[in-house]
Amino acid sequence: DDATKQLDILQREIQDAHEDSKDLEKVLKDFTKEVQEFSIEKEEVERRQTEAIKKQTELELNVKDLQEIISRHIQAKVGAGHRVLSAFVETVFDISDNCTP
Secondary structure, three states: OHHHHHHHHHHHHHHHHHHHHHHHHHHHHHHHHHHHHHHHHHHHHHHHHHHHHHHHHHHHHHHHHHHHHHHHHHHHHHHHHHHHHHHHHHHHHHHHHHHOO
């Protein structure tokens, strides 16, 4: 009869809706798992980025320290060169003063 057909249709629609709901729950579960995996990957990338920034900062400080050391060595060599040159000039003038009649 007509009521039975409508009841059968409604039961099939309920069954289809239930199956759709189960399918959507599976999709949601899969998406949730992907989000968790991406979150873990993001944390790893951020950790590596932080390490890279630390390393870069350390290297920049090392370069600055080396530049200062090199600058001090150059200044020391220039100073020593000036002292040697001054001593040489003094010696030359002393010799020339002693050679003058």
